[in-house]
Amino acid sequence: MIEEAKNFKNFVSNLLESLSYGIMIINPEGKVLDLNRNLSFMLNIPTLDVKGSHYRDILNEQIAAVFDELLQDTKSMGFVMDRQINASVVGEIEVKMALATSALRDDEGKLFAITIVCREMTATQELERMRELSKLKAEFIASVSHDLKSPLTSIVGYADLLIDLAKDNKNESQEQFAHTIKDEGMRLAHMIDDILHVAKLESNSLQLKPEQVSIPEMIDEILKIVSGHDKKFKFTTHHDDNFPHLWVDRNQVKRVFFNLVNNAMKYSPQGGEIKIFARCFADTIQVDFTDEGIGMSQEELSRLFEKFFRVKSEATKGIKGTGLGLTIVKKIIEAHGGTVAVKSEPTRGSTFTVILPTRLITQKPEII
Numbered sequence: 001m002i003e004e005a006k007n008f009k010n011f012v013s014n015l016l017e018s019l020s021y022g023i024m025i026i027n028p029e030g031k032v033l034d035l036n037r038n039l040s041f042m043l044n045i046p047t048l049d050v051k052g053s054h055y056r057d058i059l060n061e062q063i064a065a066v067f068d069e070l071l072q073d074t075k076s077m078g079f080v081m082d083r084q085i086n087a088s089v090v091g092e093i094e095v096k097m098a099l100a101t102s103a104l105r106d107d108e109g110k111l112f113a114i115t116i117v118c119r120e121m122t123a124t125q126e127l128e129r130m131r132e133l134s135k136l137k138a139e140f141i142a143s144v145s146h147d148l149k150s151p152l153t154s155i156v157g158y159a160d161l162l163i164d165l166a167k168d169n170k171n172e173s174q175e176q177f178a179h180t181i182k183d184e185g186m187r188l189a190h191m192i193d194d195i196l197h198v199a200k201l202e203s204n205s206l207q208l209k210p211e212q213v214s215i216p217e218m219i220d221e222i223l224k225i226v227s228g229h230d231k232k233f234k235f236t237t238h239h240d241d242n243f244p245h246l247w248v249d250r251n252q253v254k255r256v257f258f259n260l261v262n263n264a265m266k267y268s269p270q271g272g273e274i275k276i277f278a279r280c281f282a283d284t285i286q287v288d289f290t291d292e293g294i295g296m297s298q299e300e301l302s303r304l305f306e307k308f309f310r311v312k313s314e315a316t317k318g319i320k321g322t323g324l325g326l327t328i329v330k331k332i333i334e335a336h337g338g339t340v341a342v343k344s345e346p347t348r349g350s351t352f353t354v355i356l357p358t359r360l361i362t363q364k365p366e367i368i
């Protein structure tokens with residue numbers, strides 16, 4: 001019996017020590033029955049050897065006064081939920097804490113102890129502040145992007161008019177200059193769109209709008225748009241029978257597939273075959289985009305999804321881009337609960353693999 005009681009006592013003190021909160025148990029007169037190391041750290045009590053002492057003798061005045069109030073309320077109400085305090089427990093450093101108590105009564109309802117749980121809130125509040133800041137950043141980028149895009153729209157529009165004018169005047173060099181203005185203007189607009197998109201994805205302010213989508217149909221739609229542009233590619237597609245419709249954000253997933261097909265073409269200057277194979281498994285669907293292009297080394301692969309990363313080599317010289325396409329791909333797929341993987345070898349081509357969970361068939365994905 002004594003052995004059992006000892007074991008139980010050990011169990012309780014191990015339990016107290018394993019908690020990430022600070023805990024103190026006192027009797028109704030305010031004397032300490034037990035406490036854990038976290039509490040002594042949070043409230044700056046130099047030793048754990050304070051059992052039997054009154055809390056007023058071990059806490060600083062400000063916190064002892066809060067304890068006085070807490071105990072009164074606990075005795076009358078039975079518990080106190082998350083009372084927030086700002087305490088300068090260690091020198092000048094102010095720490096935000098939330099205290100909660102509960103009254104322990106015996107079978108006859110007589111109060112025999114009060115537990116006090118102490119949570120450090122500074123990290124939580126810091127997190128909230130970071131979230132707020134990141135939202136502000138996205139709003140700022142959104143408004144700047146908008147202001148940059150309006151003049152760009154007129155630049156591209158007037159460049160179009162100049163092209164027509166130069167054609168009428170049969171002035172080839174003027175026509176070519178106007179084309180350059182238009183192309184570069186459009187490239188800049190595209191870049192602004194991508195920066196804005198990444199900012200939204202990073203601040204979680206992009207709302208997914210899930211709907212039922214046929215992945216094979218989406219692949220066909222994309223190929224219809226791109227295959228007319230460049231005849232040096234042979235596109236091969238395959239999809240498993242009875243391919244399920246998925247609940248995904250159509251525009252976002254289309255953007256992902258478009259980016260991957262666009263990369264396959266852009267980084268295969270010699271042309272070749274581009275295969276898009278869609279397969280379904282028990283819990284996932286998988287779409288592989290394989291090209292026969294310039295490929296990448298292991299070192300390049302390891303940095304591939306970093307913002308603004310572009311391979312700088314003889315093979316990529318003259319190929320334009322911002323280095324945001326794959327960042328966007330990864331973030332969109334992860335927002336749907338999926339993953340993106342890549343295999344590649346220099347000069348032998350690359351395969352990008354998108355995996356999405358099939359639970360997206362029946363369930364809308366978490367809104368990001």
Ligand SMILES: Nc1ncnc2c1ncn2[C@@H]1O[C@H](COP(=O)(O)OP(=O)(O)OP(=O)(O)O)[C@@H](O)[C@H]1O
Nearest residue numbers: 263264267295309310311321322323324325326350
């Ligand atoms: N299929 C591929 N084959 C070889 N290299 C690739 C392939 N896809 C991507 N890369 C390399 O990865 C880099 C990053 O690709 P990403 O799509 O993010 O940017 P980008 O194509 O340079 O610009 P954009 O933002 O316009 O897409 C590319 O610059 C290229 O070096």
Ligand SMILES: [Mg+2]
Nearest residue numbers: 263321325326
């Ligand atoms: Mg790209």
